[in-house]
Amino acid sequence: MHELSITENILNLAVDYAEQANAVCVTDLHLVIGQLSSIVDDSIQFYWDIISKDTLCAGATLHFERIPAELQCQDCGTTYTLSRELMACPSCDSIRLKVLSGEEFRLESIQVETT
Amino acid sequence: MTTVPVVQEIMSANDRIAAQNREKLEAAGVVGMNVMASPGAGKTSTILRTIEALAPHFKLGVVEGDTANVTIDADKVLAAGMPAVQINTGGSCHVDAVMLSGALPELPLGEIELLIVENVGNLICPASFTLGTHFNVVIASVPEGDDKPYKYPNIYRGIDALILNKIDLLPYIDFKMDYFKRGIDILNPDAAFFPISCTTGEGVAEWVAWLKNRVKMIQLA
Numbered sequence A: 001m002h003e004l005s006i007t008e009n010i011l012n013l014a015v016d017y018a019e020q021a022n023a024v025c026v027t028d029l030h031l032v033i034g035q036l037s038s039i040v041d042d043s044i045q046f047y048w049d050i051i052s053k054d055t056l057c058a059g060a061t062l063h064f065e066r067i068p069a070e071l072q073c074q075d076c077g078t079t080y081t082l083s084r085e086l087m088a089c090p091s092c093d094s095i096r097l098k099v100l101s102g103e104e105f106r107l108e109s110i111q112v113e114t115t
Numbered sequence B: 001m002t003t004v005p006v007v008q009e010i011m012s013a014n015d016r017i018a019a020q021n022r023e024k025l026e027a028a029g030v031v032g033m034n035v036m037a038s039p040g041a042g043k044t045s046t047i048l049r050t051i052e053a054l055a056p057h058f059k060l061g062v063v064e065g066d067t068a069n070v071t072i073d074a075d076k077v078l079a080a081g082m083p084a085v086q087i088n089t090g091g092s093c094h095v096d097a098v099m100l101s102g103a104l105p106e107l108p109l110g111e112i113e114l115l116i117v118e119n120v121g122n123l124i125c126p127a128s129f130t131l132g133t134h135f136n137v138v139i140a141s142v143p144e145g146d147d148k149p150y151k152y153p154n155i156y157r158g159i160d161a162l163i164l165n166k167i168d169l170l171p172y173i174d175f176k177m178d179y180f181k182r183g184i185d186i187l188n189p190d191a192a193f194f195p196i197s198c199t200t201g202e203g204v205a206e207w208v209a210w211l212k213n214r215v216k217m218i219q220l221a
Helices: A003-020 A041-051 B012-027 B043-054 B072-079 B097-106 B153-157 B167-172 B177-187 B204-220
Strands: A025-034 A061-067 A070-073 A079-081 A097-101 A105-113 B002-009 B031-037 B060-066 B084-088 B114-118 B135-141 B161-165 B192-195
Touching (some): B043 B072, B043 B114, B043 B204, B060 B097, B072 B084, B192 B204
Parallel strands (some): B060 B084
Antiparallel strands (some): A070 A097
């Protein structure tokens, strides 16, 4: 249920940037979400439809770009992508790993109408 | 149609307030610790054990985050003689930076060296909200099962110490310590690990020694 607070953050950010751009409405939002952030797309969409009413973002479409979790083994250098469960290095079974991507959680851009 | 680049962390508003909280804590010379766990892991028991052991060394304060308007936890801390403030998150599943900033003025910060923030019992939501505390601790417990690092990876990523409570129950529960520990090592190999039992007191001394050291290091920095 933390998706409600998170969706409010997304709405506030989008409205700020839309106002700065003198937009009359926002049509699309592009979100980048890493696999390791515990965010459920459907849940954000659910709250979005409710809280974006009566704002510049009413009716705007949410686009989710999911970034897979990519890990690099600090022992043998192998880079691999997590498919489902957390796993050690597939080459050497080391657990000294560095997370290269998968923790992203940002609003990349919005598309707006200005007239 | 115009594309407006934003490229902003979605949690940036929360993070800004968290940075202000940190400034307020540091201005008063307070070290902040955020304690997260699932419901029933033993957050309050661990905090009470910790208070008991640390009270001779540091002046302590506690912020209790609770989703319902019950003061059971805050009352226990007050009974232990500590300044405590309750944040009622109003059904919300986490404490965020704004809630903590509202609680800080209610505490005698000048008289506190270590402020313990007990987050709402939840392994998902608190991970997304920085508070401005200096470090994060998760309390896991044996009855929750050994698969939690695999199911809730996010919460283990940014922590400095992991406590595994209720180890007195290990003989009765199928809990594979190696499997649990391996998940933590993959996610956060630098996290200090403390198996403890609040019932028997086993392991509490090691945890408290680490905490004392950590607080002193931050005070000196």
